Amino acid sequence: MQRYVLTERGKLLVATLIVLLLILPPVILVIRSSQNDSSQDAEQPKTTPDLIQYLPTPDSNEPVSSDTSITMDVNEGIMTFLFSPELQTTLDENTASAIGQLLTSPKNTNGAKLAVEIPQLADDKTAVITTAILNTLNSHEVPLSDIIFFVYQPDTDIKEFKINISFQPVS
Secondary structure, three states, X not given: OOOOOOOHHHHHHHHHHHHHHHHHHHHHHHHHHHHHHHHHHHHOOOOOOOXXXXXXXXXXXXXXXXXXXXXXXXXXXXXXXXXXXXXXXXXXXXXXXXXXXXXXXXXXXXXXXXXXXXXXXXXXXXXXXXXXXXXXXXXXXXXXXXXXXXXXXXXXXXXXXXXXXXXXXXX
């Protein structure tokens, strides 16, 4: 019987492949969605919907976060919060808790994906945002395969960015 020994070079190759398999899919999704956004902008201007129009009225019984940086409509399965990659590396407890509430939405069905809209920023800032969001969603046991990232062009000279999360049915 022959025994095979994995060389240092082979170990490095295996480790590189594993890292690529973990990092490459989210990067491809971000790049693909940014290219799609660019091609669609040429045809017609694309605007990010203002989620405030979906918020329940004050007399509604639907719970809405008391944190003014978070807006959410659980029934519609949409949420917006603010994030500053220069000051934060994780989501705060209120935002993480609100994401947990959002996951109870009736829009969270077996055929739905969680669409996360983030600003188009430098790679290091994008990595901070995506890591913070993925870690929080992972803590709520949301599979990576159920998360789709989209990018939008943010206004210039701002340090705190809107992050939109919503459930999107898959057809």
